[in-house]
Amino acid sequence: MKRFSFSCGVMLRKVMKKSLKKTKKVISLLLIFTLLFTSLLTGIGPIKASATSIPCLQTLIPSGNDFYALMSDGTVKSRGYNTYGELGLGNTYYYDTFTTVPGLSGVIQLLPAREGDGTYALLSNGTVMVCGHNSYGELGLGNTNQYTSFTAVSGLTGVAKLFSTDFSVYALMSDGTVKDCGYNYYGQLGQGNTMQYNSFTTVSGLSGVRELITYCYDVSALMNDGTVKSCGQNYNGELGVGYTSNRLCVAESNNCICL
Secondary structure, rough: OOOHHHHHHHHHHHHHHHHHHHHHHHHHHHHHHHHHHHHHOOOHHHHHHHHHHHOOEEEEEEEEOOOEEEEEEOOOEEOOOOOOOOOEEOOOOOOOEEEEEOOOOOOEEEOOOOOOOOOEEEEEEOOOEEEEOOOOOOOOOOOOOEEEEEOOOOOOOEEEEEEEEOOOOEEOOOOOOOOEEOOOOOOOOOOOOOOOOOEEEEEEOOOOEEEEEEEEEEEEEEEEEOEEEEEOHHHHHHHOOOOOOOEEOOOOEEEEEEE
């Protein structure tokens, strides 16, 4: 009888231990689910924080030996050769990992120049910041100095979109006009001459522009009425105007034929 009672006691203790373990597991799971549910309801906790604090890659932009990553929060990361400081990191060092560009935020368009030597950032407020190669005044800063950090273009506001040819840059304004600067050997700036421009200058007589189509040394403007105006290099008749002379302006005049 004593042996039977002892055996029953041992079995009962084992059953109670197993039940206690199961109960602890159930309680732990209930606590975890309660915390998660509370976090979702109140918006407090690591789940929400991790989901909103890390910006995502929006666009990856290659340019020669450089790469730019435009992030979802409007910041920019860059890497590459950085020969002229075009990465905007304050120096001309080589970077083999993506590095956040200091002092640059609110970017909605990032435009590396066609030659990969300069970089242009259009901000959400319609202003522009630039860096890199500037031998032809293509940064529009009023000089030909090289810039290794992004610098605001003074006096340039209301920009809707940026375009570039080789060493020349064009700003399509929100009112349908165009401003440009840089290399102008073939008259591709449409200013009526072949002078170099170190500052963004309004293209005279050109308004109602919907879009710009740029190539190496020539530009065509698609107008709101569906017509096209063009200027620049025309050695192979690429402007489509019936002859092969270069065109120095895009406005309608005795010297310019517009489509």
